Amino acid sequence: MQVRKHTEIRRQQIVDIIRHIITSKGIEYVTISEIARRIGTTKTAIYRHFKSKQDILSLLIDNIEVTLMDKLDKSIMSEDPVQNLKNILLAHLTYARERRETPFVIILGAMQFSDILIRRKISRVIQKYLRKIEEILSSAIKLGLVRSTIDPKISAIAFLGLIQSTVTVWSYKNFAFIPQKIHAHLWNIFCQGIVA
């Protein structure tokens, strides 16, 4: 009863499953056996598509990077950089709620302690994300919408923190409240904190 699928399909399937495992049970449950069980194959079949577990996690991060940056780009529609930031925050909290997509902060947090290679990749994703936020902030400063005394680099970290802590609390409360609802409040604090 072997339903064979192309390796590209399997690879994506495996990565998707891992994102699901991480959100539902945690990274410690991301094992070759668990992956195989969930997609309905055997452990060893996994090795037809990846040469090692590290190889799998590596693709996972690439995958997260793509969806994350994609989400950023889609949120940047306005001419107003401040409005764009607001949209980005909303997008993160909205997706978090719908739970269709695992919040990247959860995955990156969970993978914080993998081997050095994985850590480097994660680090790069975070840097890329922060740089993007930073750029938006910088252009807002240029337009005089944001105080010139604020440091874009550090403000970007603070922005990331809004998402991170909200998702964390939300996760620990077993997804029992709607983060989107608190978007307005969070944004209010951050916005007041930076605007000119």
Add this chain to the structure above:
Amino acid sequence: MQVRKHTEIRRQQIVDIIRHIITSKGIEYVTISEIARRIGTTKTAIYRHFKSKQDILSLLIDNIEVTLMDKLDKSIMSEDPVQNLKNILLAHLTYARERRETPFVIILGAMQFSDILIRRKISRVIQKYLRKIEEILSSAIKLGLVRSTIDPKISAIAFLGLIQSTVTVWSYKNFAFIPQKIHAHLWNIFCQGIVA
């Protein structure tokens, strides 16, 4: 060559070692063998002081709770609640830098996916922490120091986010920058975001 120590000493020693393992290598390296190796005993000796690994992690969280609340209390010296918040933030970032004490956000983040019992304990610690911040904010509102339109509950989450993202970025940059240095900037954003 058996150097025997009282169980209270061993228990604390074991917990301390775990905090160290988590910061230096990650939670996945918190194994009975690794603990035993580090404190210079055998695996089985550990079971003289704890009945299970879960039991160890449970005490670890209690321990984190104590040091965390202690740090909070020590930072609350002023009559001015806003100043107290500023001190708390500084304390977190300072300790993070000195690295003598593992930042609680790291440990709580790393343990995010333990079993349900551990999760509940962590959840309680976070709640307790947030409530404390919330109280400070509420009293600041009463004193007219902070806008009455801000929600203390949500502002507390935002406050937690400042610490969380800073420590995360700091951790991924292999502790290569001094978070204390960015304290002023972070505080500036948050403070402007809430003050009346």
Add this chain to the structure above:
DNA sequence: AAGATATGTTAATAATTGTAAACATAATTG
């Protein structure tokens, strides 16, 4: 000092981990 208790060691357990080799057959190519 004698007896009791607490701590440590050695050896062993079953379960699970990631991974490999040998074999089998489906899907694709010629």
Add this chain to the structure above:
DNA sequence: CAATTATGTTTACAATTATTAACATATCTT
């Protein structure tokens, strides 16, 4: 249709996991 290649299965392995039982001796209590 034949041959090749890609995918899946079975079996196996060594390493590591948390934990227990049996035994040994240091420390504490009386």
